[in-house]
Amino acid sequence: MSEALRIGMDIGGSKTAAVALDLSGAVVASTQLLTERGPDGVLDTAEHAIRELARLTARSAREFASVGIGIPGQIDRELGVVRNAYNIDVARLALAELLSESTGLTVTLDNDVTAAAIGAAHLMGLSGTVAYLNLGTGLSAGFVVDGAPLRGSHGVAGEIGHLAVDRLERPCPCGQRGCLETVASGSALKTYWPAGGDHPGRILLSAIAAGDAEARTAFEYLVRGAANCVRLLVLALDPHTVVIGGGLRLLGDPLLDGIRTTLDEWSAASPFLTELQLGERVQVLPEDSSAAAVGAALAGIS
Amino acid sequence: MSEALRIGMDIGGSKTAAVALDLSGAVVASTQLLTERGPDGVLDTAEHAIRELARLTARSAREFASVGIGIPGQIDRELGVVRNAYNIDVARLALAELLSESTGLTVTLDNDVTAAAIGAAHLMGLSGTVAYLNLGTGLSAGFVVDGAPLRGSHGVAGEIGHLAVDRLERPCPCGQRGCLETVASGSALKTYWPAGGDHPGRILLSAIAAGDAEARTAFEYLVRGAANCVRLLVLALDPHTVVIGGGLRLLGDPLLDGIRTTLDEWSAASPFLTELQLGERVQVLPEDSSAAAVGAALAGIS
Missing domain, CATH: 3.30.420.40 (ATPase, nucleotide binding domain)
Structure with missing residues (x-):
């Protein structure tokens, strides 16, 4: 069986960046695509990014260990809900639940700037x-x-x-x-x-x-x-x-x-x-x- | 043997408050005295407070488990040194080491406002x-x-x-x-x-x-x-x-x-x-x- 990879995603106002990390935290694959706006568009974008990372790492999407998403707006991590993300036309979206249903993966949300802080500390040592x-x-x-x-x-x-x-x-x-x-x-x-x-x-x-x-x-x-x-x-x-x-x-x-x-x-x-x-x-x-x-x-x- | 009690002290510009806490974090004894200024004065004040808490709790000073001190100024916790505590006339004082030598107790320092934040969270639940x-x-x-x-x-x-x-x-x-x-x-x-x-x-x-x-x-x-x-x-x-x-x-x-x-x-x-x-x-x-x-x-x- 292939090594468990974690997916991370940064859903921004115009572009979405996605990476797959190995257990050591190293980036083994990355992709970038245009963000589709609105609740359905954002969900589509996230699914698209996961499929693309699966293709790049030669595995099925269900084999990923987890999906973490950084996204603007107010985040309720426990509920997995994003609200008031105006620059992607989302008033409220239960993104974690919906994406988990469609992919079978564990999904968590985070504020995009908090996610960037975590990533910067990691990447810059x-x-x-x-x-x-x-x-x-x-x-x-x-x-x-x-x-x-x-x-x-x-x-x-x-x-x-x-x-x-x-x-x-x-x-x-x-x-x-x-x-x-x-x-x-x-x-x-x-x-x-x-x-x-x-x-x-x-x-x-x-x-x-x-x-x-x-x-x-x-x-x-x-x-x-x-x-x-x-x-x-x-x-x-x-x-x-x-x-x-x-x-x-x-x-x-x-x-x-x-x-x-x-x-x-x-x-x-x-x-x-x-x-x-x-x-x-x-x-x-x-x-x-x-x-x-x-x-x-x-x-x-x- | 009596229960181990922890001492806490707030050395302020005019007064010093000291308490003894039991293992549950409840205050079992407290005292207040005037702060003597300058390096020697501050050390004397702390020793005095410990002796008074020993008397109030009917034990020898060496039986206390630890001493924590909140004090104004810049604190180096690792070295146990306080610097630039102008309102008690201290430019630099290795308070933890000196007090530990004279009492035989483990002494740690903290910024007084950080100590107050810890205490407020505890006392107010x-x-x-x-x-x-x-x-x-x-x-x-x-x-x-x-x-x-x-x-x-x-x-x-x-x-x-x-x-x-x-x-x-x-x-x-x-x-x-x-x-x-x-x-x-x-x-x-x-x-x-x-x-x-x-x-x-x-x-x-x-x-x-x-x-x-x-x-x-x-x-x-x-x-x-x-x-x-x-x-x-x-x-x-x-x-x-x-x-x-x-x-x-x-x-x-x-x-x-x-x-x-x-x-x-x-x-x-x-x-x-x-x-x-x-x-x-x-x-x-x-x-x-x-x-x-x-x-x-x-x-x-x-």
Whole structure:
């Protein structure tokens, strides 16, 4: 009989990444497909991904050991239900039960950012307390302490994007003003730098290089907001490492340098902050890491 | 032979509380004494407390099972060293080793607010994720998740008092501006409402009742800052319960009502916040709870 493989899946607004892990946690197969939206579409996508991994690993789908799914929205892990996942057009979906019925496999759900935190800690070999800062369409964080995720009481741990503390006091769709997500997220870029189009992060740096003053301002706000998040995460949880992930990590060194420079400026005025060595705790998730899919597979059995 | 008792101690700026716990975690003896300052004074105080608990429980000091100490400052648990505990005049003290040498007992140290979080969860019978918000001379938090404290990588987890997000942007001794501690703490009251004297919390409500407009403003800032902390703690860690502790909890119902009213006002504008049920998560540590001493005793063996 072939070795038991665990499936992990990251169902995002546009794409779904899926991996199969062996018992050691190594990725032995991976695939990526477009996410179909709505409850039926999401279920179809997940089934499709499992069939594709079965084909890639030359086995029947029923031979997999488990399926873990990272997905946006509010997650009830016990019931296996996802709610309010607006960017995939899902108001409520009993995804674990339905997928388990159709595949015969054990299925667990997790918040996508929590899954990414678990995956990042595993892939990057990080121990102790790890805070994962997701700079994606939205802004939120996930936490892993000594290998175990912190999920909180209602599955909303890490929703720091809705801390209403930014001095610009921009209105947020959540109803508050000044949420960190209104300055440090893909949705903020899209709203306040319309020239950037649908994927502003991809052209932001070239626009700045070409002298676009509004692009530069948008980037500066992004950097300040992200630095604010790092300071917040360190003061709240004192993590060994803060990992920057999410789509905007493609901004790479300019983003990381900007965050560190901002933290250094704040620290220059404060011996207290200096001693916390904020900048030294920050790392960026390597490109092409399927952190959320890997983390979802690992969380599927914990 | 008598039952093994664990000692817990809360060494504060003015007073030291000490308790002896039986194996079930019940307090069987307690004492309180003035804290002597400086390294020698602190060591003397701890020895004195142990002798007093031995007398109260009719045994020799060497019969105690362990000693756990909650103390302000930066704690290195492994080395048993406390540093930068300015309000007891200690720059650095190898308290665990020295006290262990003089008493023959096993001694462990913990941050006083982390110890209070452990003790509050135990005394109030709270499970799941507990955030303890210490409104004392300073402002900070401690966390317990499923019975285990979160201490972070360098013993500074919970230092949310130095999040520089308050719109008044008052200067903070830490070097930043707008730290939450500059509005929501005993030191903020003392600095910005000098009429309150050395213990402004004790006369704040009567001053407001007598029409002191500055006292009312100081109270309003305190309430807003504390509510900001509650929102922050819920968005970051999604605790089942936020316990308000520290000396300012003596403000009682007006403080708790003020915090809940502020959270309700913010929630009225935000369906997102409404769903988080912020106000319902808040409880106040009962008066006369030696939470930090009890928690230190419990942490002494974990």
